[in-house]
Amino acid sequence: MRSLALAFLLALFVSAAAAADPGPVTITIRDHAFVPAEIKVPAGTKVELSIRNEQAMPAEFESASLHREKVISPGSAISVYVGPLNPGRYEFFDDFHPATRGFVVVE
Amino acid sequence: MLATAIIVFREVLEAALIVGIVMAASQGVPGRGIWVGGGVVGGILGAVVVAGFAETLAAAMAGIGQEIFNAAILFAAVAMLGWHNIWMRRHASELAAAANRLGAAVRAGSQPLWALAFAVGLAVLREGSEVVLFLYGIAAAGDGGAGAMALGGALGLAAGVTAGAGIYFGLVHIPMRHLFAVTSWLILLLAAGMASQGAAFLLQADLLPPLGTTLWDTSFLLPDHSLTGRVLHALVGYTAQPAGIQLVFYLATLLIIGTLMRLVGGAPRPARRKGAAGSRPIGLQPGE
Numbered sequence: 001m002r003s004l005a006l007a008f009l010l011a012l013f014v015s016a017a018a019a020a021d022p023g024p025v026t027i028t029i030r031d032h033a034f035v036p037a038e039i040k041v042p043a044g045t046k047v048e049l050s051i052r053n054e055q056a057m058p059a060e061f062e063s064a065s066l067h068r069e070k071v072i073s074p075g076s077a078i079s080v081y082v083g084p085l086n087p088g089r090y091e092f093f094d095d096f097h098p099a100t101r102g103f104v105v106v107e
Numbered sequence: 108m109l110a111t112a113i114i115v116f117r118e119v120l121e122a123a124l125i126v127g128i129v130m131a132a133s134q135g136v137p138g139r140g141i142w143v144g145g146g147v148v149g150g151i152l153g154a155v156v157v158a159g160f161a162e163t164l165a166a167a168m169a170g171i172g173q174e175i176f177n178a179a180i181l182f183a184a185v186a187m188l189g190w191h192n193i194w195m196r197r198h199a200s201e202l203a204a205a206a207n208r209l210g211a212a213v214r215a216g217s218q219p220l221w222a223l224a225f226a227v228g229l230a231v232l233r234e235g236s237e238v239v240l241f242l243y244g245i246a247a248a249g250d251g252g253a254g255a256m257a258l259g260g261a262l263g264l265a266a267g268v269t270a271g272a273g274i275y276f277g278l279v280h281i282p283m284r285h286l287f288a289v290t291s292w293l294i295l296l297l298a299a300g301m302a303s304q305g306a307a308f309l310l311q312a313d314l315l316p317p318l319g320t321t322l323w324d325t326s327f328l329l330p331d332h333s334l335t336g337r338v339l340h341a342l343v344g345y346t347a348q349p350a351g352i353q354l355v356f357y358l359a360t361l362l363i364i365g366t367l368m369r370l371v372g373g374a375p376r377p378a379r380r381k382g383a384a385g386s387r388p389i390g391l392q393p394g395e
Contacts, residue, residue, distance in 0.1 A: 057244030058161065060237070064331045065321065065348050067307050070173055071240060073162035074247065079170055081313055085320060096114065096241045098332075 024050040024079060027102065029059050029072070029094065034102035043106050044084045052077035060095035066104065068092070108259040111245060115238055115263025121341040122150070122227075122234040123271030125297060129223045131278035132191070132290035136218050146224035150231025157232060158239035174312035180233050181305035187226040188298040189364040192291050194219070196372035199287065270338075291368075293342070299360040300344020306356035307346075318351030 025047060028035045032055070041047040053059045053072040061080065062069045072078050082090075085106045094100035126143060133139040157164070157176075164172045195218065238260075245256045281289055309315045326347035329336050339345035344357060 055248070057248040058240045059244075064326065064346070065324075067317075067320075067348070067350055067353075068311055069307075070311070071161055071165065071237070073165060074244070076162055076165065078165055078173075080311065083320075095237075096244060097110075098114075 024048040027051045028054055029100065030054045032094070032097050032100045034092075034094075034100060037102040038105055039102075040105045040107060041083065041085070043087045046081055046083045048079055048081050049104075050077055050079045058096060059100075061092060062095040063090060063092035063104075065090045066092060069095070108255040108262075111242075111256055111259025112262040112266070114241055115260050116266045117263075117337060118234045118238045118241070119264055119267025120270055120337060122230045123267040124274055124338070124341045125230045125271075126227055127271035127274035128278070128290060128293050128297065129227055130275050131286065132195075132294060133218065133220055133223060134279060134283070134286060136220060139220055142220035142224040143227055146227030147231050150228040151235055153228065153232040154235030154239050157236040158243065161236070161240055171312040171314075174308040174314075177233065178305040178308040178312075180229050181301045181308070184226045184229040185298045185302045185305070185360060187222040187229070188294050188301075189360075189367070191222045191226070192294050192298075192364055193367050193371055194222070195287060195291060196368040199372060295361065295364055295368075296343045298364060299357045300340070300342070302360040303344045303346070303349070303353040303357040306353050307350065310350055310352055315352050318355060320350055321348045322351050322354060324348045 025039050025041065027039065027049060029051065039049075051061050051072060053074055053076060056074050058074055059072045060069065061072060061078070066082050066085075068080050068082065070078050070080055082104060083106070085104075087106050090104040090106065092102050092104065126147065129143055130139070133143065161173075164176055166172065168175055198218070242256060242260055246253065278286065278290065278293075306315060310317055324347060329339070329345070329347060331337070331340065331345075331347050336345060336347065346353065
């Protein structure tokens with residue numbers, strides 16, 4: 001009984017630790033669109049974005065407000081870290097196809 | 108087609124402005140066409156190679172290969188531009204006694220051009236590899252048609268080259284005795300802007316702290332993607348939302364190159380005196 005309670009506590013602890021590090025946020029570029037086009041991240045923490053380009057053409061993930069600029073070859077993924085950021089909406093786009101836009105929403 | 112033209116123009120613009128300034132700065136130097144042309148051709152060849160290895164580059168160094176590569180290119184260009192300015196200043200002071208049209212021409216004539224050629228090559232390589240990737244991407248997607256792509260690319264290139272020619276012909280209107288002071292300032296600001304861009308890449312790779320993610324935000328006034336914003340970005344490193352570390356690199360570059368220029372050049376040029384200027388022995392110049 002006691003060991004069961006211990007195991008339960010341990011499980012709680014492990015899940016809490018997992019929640020503290022949510023891992024990378026995945027974004028996919030498909031048919032000239034970011035999927036999802038809006039991601040939410042907590043303020044004041046560093047977050048890894050993993051961006052996969054599923055198109056036949058290269059893309060360039062770029063954002064003036066996030067200071068990020070990175071080429072993504074067709075069929076491959078890159079990762080960029082953003083933050084810690086203040087609350088707000090930060091726009092990003094595909095520099096090779098500027099109509100393709102998305103937002104990082106920090107709250 | 109128009110979208111292609113605009114994107115190619117944007118990438119070409121920065122390199123073209125640098126070429127225009129370098130051509131003005133090397134005004135009167137024999138063989139400058141060969142040097143600068145060599146830099147451009149070398150840069151284009153390099154761009155094709157870099158574009159071909161884009162995927163390998165991105166995956167290199169645990170995913171920060173692209174950032175390291177861009178930063179290295181930018182800092183190398185900063186070093187070349189700085190070296191050029193320091194060299195010019197040193198020789199300017201040697202020839203300060205003859206600070207007239209002839210003196211300026213002599214000074215220009217003995218100027219080595221490898222540093223400028225190298226800086227041009229690096230700028231073309233960096234911007235060019237994106238153009239190559241972009242055009243390759245359109246060709247691979249195959250939805251625009253090869254003819255429209257080629258036409259768009261050519262239009263964008265022509266517009267970029269026109270901008271570069273524009274700054275060149277604007278600059279060479281400046282009288283010879285002032286021209287090198289002006290190009291020297293322009294090159295100093297170019298170098299500072301490139302250093303700030305290099306810092307942004309190292310920040311992106313998480314190798315530098317941001318020191319303030321956004322120092323100020325002038326994007327409502329002059330956004331980065333506006334034409335004026337882009338021209339100012341290329342010329343003086345303007346960015347609407349700079350990180351603190353970018354400003355640190357910008358100012359440090361101005362300070363380091365500026366100080367070295369002052370050290371090798373000695374005190375500000377002596378005021379010209381009627382008659383006496385030509386007879387002053389060079390060995391007694393300040394800073395010699």
